[in-house]
Amino acid sequence: MIKSINICGVDYKVYCSPSVSGGVTDLTEKTISVSTASPKDITNILFHEIGEAILHERGLRYTRYEEGNDGVRFLLTHHEFENVIADILLIAKQLKGVKF
Numbered sequence: 282m283i284k285s286i287n288i289c290g291v292d293y294k295v296y297c298s299p300s301v302s303g304g305v306t307d308l309t310e311k312t313i314s315v316s317t318a319s320p321k322d323i324t325n326i327l328f329h330e331i332g333e334a335i336l337h338e339r340g341l342r343y344t345r346y347e348e349g350n351d352g353v354r355f356l357l358t359h360h361e362f363e364n365v366i367a368d369i370l371l372i373a374k375q376l377k378g379v380k381f
Contacts, residue, residue, distance in 0.1 A: 283379055288331060288372065293334055298315075304327065305330070332369070
């Protein structure tokens with residue numbers, strides 16, 4: 282499994298555990314935790330968390346002062362979106378050959 286991923290020039294440690302609920306990205310500690318409870322969902326969960334980390338590192342993730350994921354907003358132009366896609370492709374190259 283993956284031990285770390287470079288996201289926008291920042292190394293994020295990746296942890297996999299059946300005790301994690303879905304996925305969690307700690308933007309301060311630069312960690313991504315992914316549940317292994319449902320193996321068929323690992324790739325989807327991992328890329329969801331990677332996407333949030335990319336948007337954070339690019340300064341495009343905003344948190345309002347309320348509880349839960351609905352308090353998080355993303356705001357970006359089409360050009361910024363294209364850069365996010367380029368980042369995702371770079372990460373996909375890092376993951377080439379990794380079995381989930």
